[in-house]
Amino acid sequence: MKIRKILKLTIYSTYFLYVFELGGDPEIKLLEVGGRYADWIEDSNTILFRSEPSNAMFKKDVSSLTNTDPTPFSDAPWAQLQPWK
Numbered sequence: 001m002k003i004r005k006i007l008k009l010t011i012y013s014t015y016f017l018y019v020f021e022l023g024g025d026p027e028i029k030l031l032e033v034g035g036r037y038a039d040w041i042e043d044s045n046t047i048l049f050r051s052e053p054s055n056a057m058f059k060k061d062v063s064s065l066t067n068t069d070p071t072p073f074s075d076a077p078w079a080q081l082q083p084w085k
Helices: none
Strands: 004-011 016-019 026-035 034-038 048-050 058-060 073-074
Touching: 004 034, 016 034, 026 034, 026 048, 026 058
Parallel strands: none
Antiparallel strands: 004 016, 016 026, 034 048, 048 058, 058 073
């Protein structure tokens, strides 16, 4: 079982999302600059997060590169995920 966490960091009002994977190579990587309030989409490698610069919600696969554009999810500033099952 992989141990993965989303780390949220704020430096001088700029937000950063990192993915930490125990034993990964590297164990920590920057996923998105400007991302905030992230959470996993159930049973996937994808997170849903708020983008502060665009004031919208996006999703992104955690295995993608930092410079890969996220996929738009909603142009609303907030969205809430509910369990599917």
